[in-house]
Amino acid sequence: MPSPKPAVVHPHLRPNKLGLTLRDYEGVPSTLCAGCGHDSVTAAIVRAFYELDAAPHMIAKLSGIGCSSKTPTYFVSGAHGFNSAHGRMPSIATGANAANRELTYIGISGDGDSLSIGIGQLVHAIRRNVDMLYIIENNGVYGLTKGQFSASADIGSKSKRGEANRFGPIDPVALALDLGATFVARSFSGDKEQLSHKGFALVDVISPCVTFNDHEGSTKSYLHTRKHLLKLISADFVPFAQEITADYQPGTATSVRLHDGSFVRLRKVAADYDPTDRQRVSAHLELHRNRGEIATGLLFVDKQASDMHDTNKTTDVPLAKLPFEKLCPGRAALDALQSEFR
8 A cells, every 4th residue: 555645735836716736636656657647647637626626525536446446546535435346336436426416426447447347337327427527548458467458459459478459449439429428538648638527528548558568579578578587586577667748739640659669640639620410520530540540639528418317307405415204205105106107
């Protein structure tokens, strides 16, 4: 368990409207690999909550299992938190939101957690339009279990041991659009942006894994080293790597070199791009997918859609704040309700 950060505040840190500084929205020090893109996502979340003047005790952060699911530990230590079973975070978030709609919900997941074992959970959270921000830290591998392909890995991509992936990828952005999601965006962990929306907001973040992107044939790879080393003690080491960043203008594309020497090509939507036409957005994604480009930015938004509480006509007062007598009015009230349908 990492130690808490020292309680030292720089005198030049400006407080927000709540009198809190950026440090007040941090968590414990990260234990992820040095240079991991997930830490860039954490930094963006910390900055966003600080600039939104969010009260930490009114934030609920949830996660499942995986490298991504360690992320909530690293931001807003004063928030409510729940680390669920593998792939089960969406249903926990749905239940919590149903009970207390006043909290701001943020779910952090990964491509393995959301697109494999948890895909059914994700589908129904989108379908219900649960009022939450759902971030997928997408790196194409299961980092905690040593780099197996996840469901977002591209056909032909190579694993750490040189095996080629033979299965087509699940694109969370295309999936969300097909299911009727009301806010869909994609970004790169090295290109931080702030986004907000009422209802289910899915943000797919391409976040490179510094540990399992090394390729077979490299004399610096883990596989090569283990074949040639003389093992004196049982130990492992993940070398430090520089964080990958990218800065490019709307409507343009850029190629980003990953830690293993390969490239990913990103294209940011243009300034006049219309994110309100679902069919055109799908066509835009398919066009650039065929060009080998990953579209980034705010891809789709529907401000008119009803969220889970609107659809179910729930009370404006959170269920968690209603007295027991109203939540369970007794047999007489139930009989009166049922008599209306006889």
